[in-house]
Amino acid sequence: MNQDAFSISLSLFALIDWHGFFFLLFAAIACIAALMVVLTDNVVRMALHLILSLGATAGLFFLAGAEFIGAMQLMIYVGGTLVLLVFGVMLTAQTQLVALRTPAGDRVLAGILAAALLAVLVQAAFSIESWQKSGQGIVSAPTATPLGMALVGVRVDQSAEANLLDAKGGYLLPFEIVSVHLLVVLIGAAYLARAKRRRVPRPVDLMASVDSVEPRSTVDSPSTVLSGGAE
Amino acid sequence: MAEFLIETIGLPTWFAWTAIAGLSAFLILNVIAGGALVFIWAERKIAARIQDRLGPTRTGGRFGWLQSLADGIKLLAKEDLMPDGADALLFRLAPYVSFCASFCAFIALPFAFDTVGQRLNVGVFFVVAVLGLEVFGVILAGYASASKWSLFGAMREAAQVVSYEVPLGMCVVVPVMLAGSMDLVTIGEKQAGWAMNWFIFHDPFTFIIFWVYCTCAIASVNRAPFDLAEAESELVAGFHTEYSGLRWSFFFMAEYGSMFLVSALAAILFLGGWNGPVPVSELLGFSDGVAANAPFALRFIGCMNLFLKATAGVLLMMWIRWTLPRLRIDQVMTTCLKYCTPIAAAMFLGVMLWQLFLPGGLVPGSFRAAAGVREGWLEQSYRKESAEDESLSLKNLSRHISEVSR
Numbered sequence: 172m173n174q175d176a177f178s179i180s181l182s183l184f185a186l187i188d189w190h191g192f193f194f195l196l197f198a199a200i201a202c203i204a205a206l207m208v209v210l211t212d213n214v215v216r217m218a219l220h221l222i223l224s225l226g227a228t229a230g231l232f233f234l235a236g237a238e239f240i241g242a243m244q245l246m247i248y249v250g251g252t253l254v255l256l257v258f259g260v261m262l263t264a265q266t267q268l269v270a271l272r273t274p275a276g277d278r279v280l281a282g283i284l285a286a287a288l289l290a291v292l293v294q295a296a297f298s299i300e301s302w303q304k305s306g307q308g309i310v311s312a313p314t315a316t317p318l319g320m321a322l323v324g325v326r327v328d329q330s331a332e333a334n335l336l337d338a339k340g341g342y343l344l345p346f347e348i349v350s351v352h353l354l355v356v357l358i359g360a361a362y363l364a365r366a367k368r369r370r371v372p373r374p375v376d377l378m379a380s381v382d383s384v385e386p387r388s389t390v391d392s393p394s395t396v397l398s399g400g401a402e
Numbered sequence: 403m404a405e406f407l408i409e410t411i412g413l414p415t416w417f418a419w420t421a422i423a424g425l426s427a428f429l430i431l432n433v434i435a436g437g438a439l440v441f442i443w444a445e446r447k448i449a450a451r452i453q454d455r456l457g458p459t460r461t462g463g464r465f466g467w468l469q470s471l472a473d474g475i476k477l478l479a480k481e482d483l484m485p486d487g488a489d490a491l492l493f494r495l496a497p498y499v500s501f502c503a504s505f506c507a508f509i510a511l512p513f514a515f516d517t518v519g520q521r522l523n524v525g526v527f528f529v530v531a532v533l534g535l536e537v538f539g540v541i542l543a544g545y546a547s548a549s550k551w552s553l554f555g556a557m558r559e560a561a562q563v564v565s566y567e568v569p570l571g572m573c574v575v576v577p578v579m580l581a582g583s584m585d586l587v588t589i590g591e592k593q594a595g596w597a598m599n600w601f602i603f604h605d606p607f608t609f610i611i612f613w614v615y616c617t618c619a620i621a622s623v624n625r626a627p628f629d630l631a632e633a634e635s636e637l638v639a640g641f642h643t644e645y646s647g648l649r650w651s652f653f654f655m656a657e658y659g660s661m662f663l664v665s666a667l668a669a670i671l672f673l674g675g676w677n678g679p680v681p682v683s684e685l686l687g688f689s690d691g692v693a694a695n696a697p698f699a700l701r702f703i704g705c706m707n708l709f710l711k712a713t714a715g716v717l718l719m720m721w722i723r724w725t726l727p728r729l730r731i732d733q734v735m736t737t738c739l740k741y742c743t744p745i746a747a748a749m750f751l752g753v754m755l756w757q758l759f760l761p762g763g764l765v766p767g768s769f770r771a772a773a774g775v776r777e778g779w780l781e782q783s784y785r786k787e788s789a790e791d792e793s794l795s796l797k798n799l800s801r802h803i804s805e806v807s808r
Contacts, residue, residue, distance in 0.1 A: 246531035260545045
């Protein structure tokens with residue numbers, strides 16, 4: 172009797188589509204956490220739910236075998252939320268911002284907007300024919316190497332053999348534009364956050380304002396912490 | 403492993419995979435928890451010796467080697483306290499977030515050439531990305547504790563970790579560039595053979611960048627002299643001021659796990675990974691062809707090699723911790739932005755030029771004399787993975803590269 176139940180449960184387990192199960196699990200976590208981001212009052216908890224949602228999305232990528240994209244998702248999006256979290260913590264250090272109340276009118280407006288966007292996305296997703304087929308399994312082991320080659324201008328996936336030098340389809344130009352852009356941002360951030368030279372206050376300034384007498388610590392001030400985070 | 407269970411024993415597919423996943427998770431958990439037990443004891447002994455004391459001597463006989471276990475029982479029995487104003491959910495969650503991040507990074511870490519929880523072709527990237535998530539636990543703890551000490555500690559940690567990720571990433575890129583892969587298994591395998599094949603001895607630039615990596619690694623796991631998040635002389639205990647008992651010990655398990663992780667990563671990236679300094683197995687004629695179904699002993703020796711190197715790294719961290727005084731926050735930032743980052747960038751450039759102009763090393767043919775030891779195994783396993791898509795295979799790719807460079 173017991174053995175029968177065991178074998179039945181075994182065959183039941185074998186019937187379950189584990190890939191689909193984990194897909195649904197991660198998708199559900201992502202969706203519910205995303206909803207919680209909107210519905211929570213506390214900024215830090217919002218950030219936490221956002222991390223959960225983005226992390227579950229990374230899980231979806233790993234499930235699909237796109238390890239590079241998954242790791243990217245963890246590094247950029249989940250890691251980027253760190254800065255958001257820091258901002259949240261600094262904001263909620265003051266008591267009036269611990270709970271952010273959204274007016275009911277705003278909620279309705281946001282709901283309508285989100286529903287419209289969702290409708291467009293769902294319609295688009297289901298109208299693409301090749302997406303309607305059931306999963307074809309893993310086509311090939313994806314590696315990051317073709318991606319890296321494409322970034323420096325060689326599309327190994329497109330031109331298999333002969334006309335390699337003719338293949339101009341790489342992403343070298345966008346890659347360079349993005350790199351230069353990021354460099355500019357980095358330099359700008361460093362410029363904005365640089366330590367201001369402390370001037371010895373003149374007697375005139377002293378009389379003008381009392382505030383300037385206080386030795387300003389440029390090191391521990393919140394702006395330095397934030398700029399460190401913003402990088 | 404799972405294929406072996408399915409084909410030889412005939413277990414159902416789902417059961418075999420689940421069992422193997424469970425086994426891997428169990429083993430990794432034991433590496434972290436067991437490692438923490440040993441390392442905490444070692445830390446107390448080393449700290450004591452450096453400060454001319456004896457350290458624990460009684461519990462468990464001669465060297466007090468059961469001290470950590472006794473501590474563990476004490477922590478289990480402690481009352482689980484929570485401050486009144488704390489955010490209950492986040493306060494309870496924070497230790498687990500820290501621990502999970504540390505645990506997740508171990509999944510992609512190979513212990514020997516095919517002893518790895520899940521072999522990812524972007525292993526290095528994954529490990530570095532997940533390691534950066536540990537700081538979330540610390541920030542949540544600092545925020546949820548409703549205590550100024552905790553909040554200060556968490557903020558310092560956030561600033562520090564985010565800054566040190568930049569030079570750390572640059573250091574990690576160098577071995578990736580030398581090996582031509584982000585797969586940790588491939589990187590380790592490329593350093594097989596004599597110790598001169600290790601990437602740290604590849605050229606002068608890699609030797610310097612190894613020490614930059616060490617600095618950044620210590621900073622990214624918050625060990626002294628970079629332990630500003632704890633800073634017991636200023637902030638009581640920093641982000642874990644309000645924690646007690648088992649929750650507190652979770653933070654410590656995460657810390658010791660991360661210490662072991664960055665040390666193991668250093669071993670794989672620079673110190674030859676699971677390859678010993680002398681290729682004993684190759685000298686005995688084991689490696690050629692055997693590697694595809696390597697005997698258990700070979701893997702075991704590989705694991706031991708890696709554990710030895712990683713433990714040496716952890717001990718080095720302890721030595722540094724009990725030798726150097728804590729840096730101020732501005733000194734921490736100066737170290738990162740004015741020293742580590744420019745040095746790492748310059749060394750990165752140097753390694754790149756070295757690869758271009760002296761790819762064989764100073765003495766031609768000396769490097770990589772035995773680097774092809776298990777190359778066969780690597781390519782074989784790779785082909786198995788991407789058997790479907792011929793155009794993307796490694797061989798084709800290298801041909802493409804050579805054509806382009808021509």
